[in-house]
Amino acid sequence: MRQEKKPLPQGIPLIKVVERKLKLPKPSPRGSLSLEEAIEKRRSEREFSPQSLSLREISQILWAAQGVSGAGGFGRTCPSAGALYPLEIYVEVRKTEGLEPGVYNYDVFQHALELTSRGDCSQELADACLSQLFIAEAPVVFLIAAEYGRVTWKYGERGLRYVYLEAGHCCQNICLQVTALGLSAVPVGAFWDRQVQRVLALPQDVEPVYLVPVGRSPIRRRPE
Numbered sequence: 001m002r003q004e005k006k007p008l009p010q011g012i013p014l015i016k017v018v019e020r021k022l023k024l025p026k027p028s029p030r031g032s033l034s035l036e037e038a039i040e041k042r043r044s045e046r047e048f049s050p051q052s053l054s055l056r057e058i059s060q061i062l063w064a065a066q067g068v069s070g071a072g073g074f075g076r077t078c079p080s081a082g083a084l085y086p087l088e089i090y091v092e093v094r095k096t097e098g099l100e101p102g103v104y105n106y107d108v109f110q111h112a113l114e115l116t117s118r119g120d121c122s123q124e125l126a127d128a129c130l131s132q133l134f135i136a137e138a139p140v141v142f143l144i145a146a147e148y149g150r151v152t153w154k155y156g157e158r159g160l161r162y163v164y165l166e167a168g169h170c171c172q173n174i175c176l177q178v179t180a181l182g183l184s185a186v187p188v189g190a191f192w193d194r195q196v197q198r199v200l201a202l203p204q205d206v207e208p209v210y211l212v213p214v215g216r217s218p219i220r221r222r223p224e
Contacts, residue, residue, distance in 0.1 A: 048215030
């Protein structure tokens with residue numbers, strides 16, 4: 001059972017409220033780097049500047065992670081076994097223009113965010129990730145989580161493998177999009193599952209699979 005959602009913040013700029021959700025800017029289908037350049041430049045980086053991310057950057061990364069693409073409005077940016085889409089994407093926000101600190105769930109079809117928990121929990125999240133302190137320094141942490149039952153009802157135990165494969169597809173999309181935006185990221189798989197679930201106030205049937213802290217590198221510049 002999903003927990004009761006808290007009221008949305010008022011007066012946030014650049015965001016249109018859709019029901020109880022915050023509408024994100026439309027993602028762009030083109031960037032300044034080619035796919036080949038993004039693959040070549042992608043590196044795991046664990047140092048982040050104190051600068052915030054923009055809402056447009058958050059929007060673009062979320063679309064790359066799990067957004068709707070193609071004709072008909074049902075295709076996604078990464079493949080999923082049986083088109084069952086077990087992944088849920090959350091964003092732990094510490095410092096982002098236009099968003100108050102808190103945890104947000106990504107609504108794929110409305111391309112919107114829903115605030116699920118208020119407050120800066122970045123230090124608690126870093127502690128849950130075996131005290132990897134750079135996690136608390138990132139302005140944003142993307143969480144790839146899964147509701148395993150969406151797949152295992154059909155594929156049984158093998159469905160677990162399909163979830164992990166899909167999480168890998170999703171994480172690589174995030175990393176390549178981050179690189180194309182001139183940002184920095186590092187995939188993190190070392191954490192205490194239940195502690196991350198508690199810190200981010202996830203529903204009981206949604207379990208963390210992968211974390212990706214994202215920010216600006218102290219030395220990297222945005223693409224021209």
